[in-house]
Amino acid sequence: MAIARRRTSWILLFFVVRAIASATFAINGVHAGVNALTGQRPFRQEFSTFQNAGPAFDLYIQALQQLAQTNQSAMLSYYAVAGIHGYPNVPWDGVLGDNTGAIGYCTHSSVLFPTWHRPYVALYEQLLHANARSIAATYNSTNGATYRAAAETFRIPYWDWSLNPTMPGLVNAPTITITTPTGAQAVSNPLYNYTFNPLPTSPDFPEGDNVSQFLSTVRYPTSLDPNATSQPGKVNKQLQANAESLHDLAYQLLASEPNYANFTSSAFSQGNSLENIHNLIHGLVGSGGHMAYVPYSSFDPIFCNVDRLTTIWQALYPTSFTSPEADAYGTFTNPPKGIEDANTPLTPFHASANGTLYTSTTARATRTFGYAYPEVQDWNTTAAQLATTVRATVNNLYNPAPATGKRSPPGQRASKKRAANANAAPYQWAINIAADVSQLPTPLFLHFFLSTPPPSPQAWSAAPNLIASLPLLAAPVPAPSLSLSPTSPPPSPPRIARGQLPLTHALLRLPLAQLPDLAPPAVLPLLRTALQWRAQRADGGVVANGSTVEVRVMGRPVQVGEGVERFPAYGAWEEWEGVGGGGV
Numbered sequence: 001m002a003i004a005r006r007r008t009s010w011i012l013l014f015f016v017v018r019a020i021a022s023a024t025f026a027i028n029g030v031h032a033g034v035n036a037l038t039g040q041r042p043f044r045q046e047f048s049t050f051q052n053a054g055p056a057f058d059l060y061i062q063a064l065q066q067l068a069q070t071n072q073s074a075m076l077s078y079y080a081v082a083g084i085h086g087y088p089n090v091p092w093d094g095v096l097g098d099n100t101g102a103i104g105y106c107t108h109s110s111v112l113f114p115t116w117h118r119p120y121v122a123l124y125e126q127l128l129h130a131n132a133r134s135i136a137a138t139y140n141s142t143n144g145a146t147y148r149a150a151a152e153t154f155r156i157p158y159w160d161w162s163l164n165p166t167m168p169g170l171v172n173a174p175t176i177t178i179t180t181p182t183g184a185q186a187v188s189n190p191l192y193n194y195t196f197n198p199l200p201t202s203p204d205f206p207e208g209d210n211v212s213q214f215l216s217t218v219r220y221p222t223s224l225d226p227n228a229t230s231q232p233g234k235v236n237k238q239l240q241a242n243a244e245s246l247h248d249l250a251y252q253l254l255a256s257e258p259n260y261a262n263f264t265s266s267a268f269s270q271g272n273s274l275e276n277i278h279n280l281i282h283g284l285v286g287s288g289g290h291m292a293y294v295p296y297s298s299f300d301p302i303f304c305n306v307d308r309l310t311t312i313w314q315a316l317y318p319t320s321f322t323s324p325e326a327d328a329y330g331t332f333t334n335p336p337k338g339i340e341d342a343n344t345p346l347t348p349f350h351a352s353a354n355g356t357l358y359t360s361t362t363a364r365a366t367r368t369f370g371y372a373y374p375e376v377q378d379w380n381t382t383a384a385q386l387a388t389t390v391r392a393t394v395n396n397l398y399n400p401a402p403a404t405g406k407r408s409p410p411g412q413r414a415s416k417k418r419a420a421n422a423n424a425a426p427y428q429w430a431i432n433i434a435a436d437v438s439q440l441p442t443p444l445f446l447h448f449f450l451s452t453p454p455p456s457p458q459a460w461s462a463a464p465n466l467i468a469s470l471p472l473l474a475a476p477v478p479a480p481s482l483s484l485s486p487t488s489p490p491p492s493p494p495r496i497a498r499g500q501l502p503l504t505h506a507l508l509r510l511p512l513a514q515l516p517d518l519a520p521p522a523v524l525p526l527l528r529t530a531l532q533w534r535a536q537r538a539d540g541g542v543v544a545n546g547s548t549v550e551v552r553v554m555g556r557p558v559q560v561g562e563g564v565e566r567f568p569a570y571g572a573w574e575e576w577e578g579v580g581g582g583g584v
Contacts, residue, residue: 024354024355025075025353026353030125030370031370034370039378041366046164055136055147057178059150062178063131065190084298085104085105088205089104089295092105093348096333097332102331110265111265111268111322112327112340116346117306118307121156121307123349125369128156129154133148157303166236167232167235192230196216209293217296217299219302220287230289235284241463241469249272250277251394253272253274256570263313266497266498269498270432271500272499274306274310278306280471283470284469285302292473294473316394321360322361329495331347343359422502424568425504427504429502429507429553431553432551432575433550433552434496434497436548437496438495442537443472444472445469445537446469446549447461447535449467449533453466467501468506469501470501507523531553531580551580553576554573555573555574
């Protein structure tokens with residue numbers, strides 16, 4: 001009998017140990033501070049507001065510091081969580097890859113792109129909230145209750161680059177002063193960079209590229225030296241030069257695209273999309289640093305705005321959702337050209353400890369993860385009422401009509417004799433770009449101009465006649481040279497990056513004598529002679545343009561909506577041949 005009991009005990013212990021070993025990490029988000037009766041949830045706030053949140057901001061900085069200092073070998077370390085996106089291209093939480101050849105789990109050029117980011121950011125928020133709670137418990141009796149209350153409603157911030165087109169000032173400082181449990185202290189700023197400890201080597205990070213040698217993440221690095229530092233002033237100069245473009249793209253995406261697949265990626269829309277705007281920010285902020293390289297980008301602690309734009313779009317078009325579409329290039333787990341839909345697992349994110357993975361269906365709502373955004377307060381309302389409210393909010397934020405007395409879009413430089421708001425123009429112009437990036441070891445910029453660009457390439461990214469810049473992100477590989485028209489056969493199949501840049505705002509800068517209106521008969525002759533573009537590496541070097549870049553000028557009529565609760569009525573895009581612009 002005793003032997004039988006021991007055998008039973010060992011069997012039970014075996015299954016308990018096995019269950020513990022096979023348990024997966026449940027990404028539940030943060031539900032502290034949620035009103036169980038109404039569904040009201042704490043907001044993720046825009047950084048310009050959140051930085052003045054006092055205790056919540058103090059906890060955020062310390063929580064992020066603690067996460068960044070976690071041993072890189074731990075599954076829930078900053079390094080490992082950031083590495084889900086791309087490098088080191090290893091399994092996370094037991095989700096094995098299928099040897100697809102793709103780097104990382106992130107679903108680029110895929111209909112899963114918006115929903116994949118939701119549990120990813122929720123995981124990050126969940127870890128920071130746990131840290132914030134433990135840190136708040138160490139404050140003394142004088143302010144302990146205030147910090148513990150702040151920890152309960154703590155949610156991470158976002159950066160709305162459409163309204164605030166330069167990086168927040170506090171992101172650019174190596175040190176920052178906060179109130180810690182022992183009083184005011186100047187501490188290392190975890191928003192400035194992430195320092196690898198130790199610096200990964202092959203096979204985690206490949207040898208010979210332009211990023212793996214940096215000891216810390218950098219934005220627009222001073223050089224390729226391992227100790228290079230960021231140049232936030234140059235980043236902000238580029239962002240400011242593209243402020244009108246970012247503003248118009250964001251508004252027009254929300255106001256004119258009711259189809260979910262087209263909203264998600266330019267792989268489907270052939271023009272503007274959420275991924276298009278996301279790529280612009282990556283390239284402009286990274287400029288040769290980590291953000292500009294897809295496999296490394298998530299190591300940079302700059303904020304994410306993808307989920308917020310997705311949430312706003314979902315409220316505007318609540319019946320449109322994931323449709324079965326082919327994934328152009330695949331991921332660590334998803335095969336290239338495979339069909340993905342609302343029930344495709346969002347790897348490697350588990351909804352429970354028993355191994356159930358999230359899908360777009362189960363990650364569809366922000367309430368699942370316990371947060372909300374100020375623009376989308378989805379409690380005590382109907383879907384129709386919410387859509388109406390959000391339309392008004394989007395119009396007030398990004399498309400204030402002159403009659404409302406609201407300010408013009410940021411960065412606007414229109415002629416005083418012409419209406420300044422490009423989104424209120426009766427005809428809109430845009431540039432659609434397609435480029436093969438399979439040969440790019442380093443990121444590029446395609447700069448578009450409305451006349452001959454300055455003779456010095458160093459002046460291109462902020463030239464007075466710049467329309468906008470389209471960054472081409474890179475998956476780095478060792479290569480001795482770079483060309484958009486390689487003379488040798490490509491070692492891999494073409495990887496086509498697509499994007500769109502608005503053109504209307506640049507046309508509105510011109511005096512009425514030069515351009516009396518925006519109708520095609522007036523604009524086309526101008527574009528045939530004035531539209532030009534140049535290709536440039538992030539380090540400033542000029543790249544010969546070639547046949548692997550396609551430039552198409554598009555136009556569509558627009559009927560401006562009446563009332564703040566209405567969007568404009570957009571006609572279909574029409575391609576105007578023979579005006580693709582000249583490159584050298």
